[in-house]
Amino acid sequence: MRSFLLRLLMFILPVAVLYGIALLFFIVGRELTPIRDVVLQQQATSTILYRLAYDDNTFPYKLAATIARNPEVIALGTSRAMQFRSEFFANPSTFYNAGGMHNAADYVAFITSLPANSKLKLIIVDAELVFLTSESTPASPHEDVTAYDLVRNFFTHGWRDVYLGYFKGKFTFSSLAGRARESSAIGVAALTTDAGFRNDGSYRPDATPFDVRQAALQNQITLALQAISSNRNGAGSSIVPSHVDDLKRFLALCRTRGIEVVGYIPPIEQEEHDATLVAENSFGETNRAAYGLLTASFTAYGYHLYDVSSLETIGSSDRELIDDGHGSEKTYLRILSYLAKRDPHLSPFVRADAASLLLKTTSDIKVL
């Protein structure tokens, strides 16, 4: 038995080396930091970025941070809500950005998980048309990531993704180690791209130059217009009743807990927006039906839904987009100003000079 075990160990040795090297990347990149520690560190300082490269733990991270900070106002939504920053608000400590959910079922799970004594008074909610359709993204993992999960994820796929990243030239060991020495950011993605969740939950995008961003945008617009005109390449879409129920459950839950909700349909690139409006196929029809259902659902629960899906509505343009589906912080400051002017529940929380902040910036996307 001993000689067999010895041979087995020899056989496994190359695999162990392969895993060992990847583990080094994980450790240096602080990829294995438990969420609890991330939240504590972010609460203690004001500049730590957090973004893992090899796991999607946004839901438990945002939930833990929301519970720890106990804010009065949150932004809840997909990646199209992550641009609201605490500096946009009169008292920054009252706001936290809980963006990063996948669908309305995530919203329900998020609100349900908040403690009963939460101070939460108002939610700025990203109301996506796609939430109600067959194109909706599946719910994100809700469970807290335990140490066991971290180890499991590393052994099952994380180690492999490290090599993929390495061979795609995303980083080298020395570059990662160098960044880790200079920065207190947590996670390989945060360290290598300088992008990630800030302490207030908002997302800092990477610093892609304006012309590169605009060139990519043109390419995205071409592909998106093709997809819209070809009915999403023939796949089309349809309204899914259970998804509509999820949205209604979320609104009902907020009503029961006495939380005000201010909904907005987030902006997309203007040409794509206009093409979707007039698309004569099932994709276009579903979007129009989803719009009606969204509006009706918000109204039924006594909440307001604001349509800012057209950039023109808020005085923005393609120049302020990060990509065809994501506005920049500047876009979102415009959205917030737009909403605050119209919504009496929101306006007391937003800083009075929010609109003038726009004039202070020279950047196309950054406000502060």
Added chain:
Amino acid sequence: MLFNSFSFLVFFPITVGIYYVLPDRYRPQWLLVASCYFYASFVPAYLLILFALIGIDYLVGLALGSTRDKKQRLFLLVVSICANLGMLFFFKYFNFFNENIMQLAQLIHWNYAPILLQIALPLGLSFHIFQSLSYVIEVYKGKQEPERNLGIYALYVMFFPQLVAGPIERPQHMLPQFHQPHAFDALKVRHGLELMLMGFFKKIVIADQLAPFVNHLFAPGATDNGAALLFAAVAFTYQLYCDFSGYSDIAVGIALVLGYDLTQNFHRPFAARSVAEFWRRWHISLSTWLRDYLYYPLTFAGKRITKGRLYSSLFITFVLIGLWHGANWTFAAMGGLFGLFLVLSSLTEKSRETMHSYLGLARVTALHHAWQVLYTFALVVAAFVFFRAESVGQAIHILWRILHAPFDASYLAHHWVQIVQVAGIGIGLKGVVLALVVLEIVQYFQEKLGRPFILDGASRLVRWAWYYLLLFSVLFFGYFGGATFIYFKF
């Protein structure tokens, strides 16, 4: 706990390590504890169902051993069959039965309100019930002594490698093994690990990579293109094979590492030259179970074996094979179709032979065999469309479109990028095809050499190179914690 999960990666070496450290007499107990833990990791409450079945069949076995009275023995057998099949009916077929009654009631305008149970089917119920029944029937027939050690009998039903998806074992094969000591045998352990690697390769590198393509193309309304649907049907046939035979290889491999021999469940089924031969090579433990305990009794029950009895027995057996897979008319249709193929094959045997000799096919054996393999494969693919389809209507529609729609292979090329995007996988079709070619070559040599371990005589360098190829394919392409095995739901 799935075999392709991280939990199993932790569970397996611990279980095997402790097993070989323990003295012989404690090993079955340890295996029983490990099996309970393994099964409880899915849904702990399901253990109670298993314990109940084990208790009933153990007592029935003892009672059968203590009486020679024919009536009493028959009564005991009926009690066991009713308990086992009753449990199976309750968990697996109750809702299906009620839904069909409701539909019948609607036809005759009868206001029937069905009671639908909100319960999940205990994992692998069909497998361990068949294994339990096998024990009771063999004891009833006097071909197996009743097992007096409750722990050993429980292990016979619960042995974790084959607990949730077989192979369905016979008591004569397994019970003596649980009584024998199993010294560490390096060759057996190596063979077991090799089989496990091969099983993971089939499951993770082939089946799981094909699954997104199949799911995308089989989604209702996804496509009406004949080429795409034919591709989906063939891909599903291979997915099903690699998924289930992959599971079986892992199960047999785990048992071998522990020193136990399990039945090989598959034997290169797509090399079959007739549907009958296919079923001698596919899910062997189920087909032989139904042959011995259903088909033979049905066929030989009367004094005279007529063709009508033979064919109806065959047909009924295959419909039940279909229904064993699940409470849905799609499975019954699949079984019925296989039954029909077998009956027609038997009815047309002479005329086909005449035609073959007229065409001179006997002189070109290789071509003749290739043709037989091809048409058998086509029939199997057609029947498995019912296995995968959401409804009988969808299956018929798919087959109709494959046969009648304009065969536009450019559709796949055109939509390939989109399918890959939706599927979100990295290995791609070329990778899967390459893996299938490797698999077919390995299986060809396995059949030719008559043993599953084709590199047994080769140097260590060659063997290790092969093991590393399998291991790294699995590690690079595998996601341990994702896709369940298709047959787990049965």
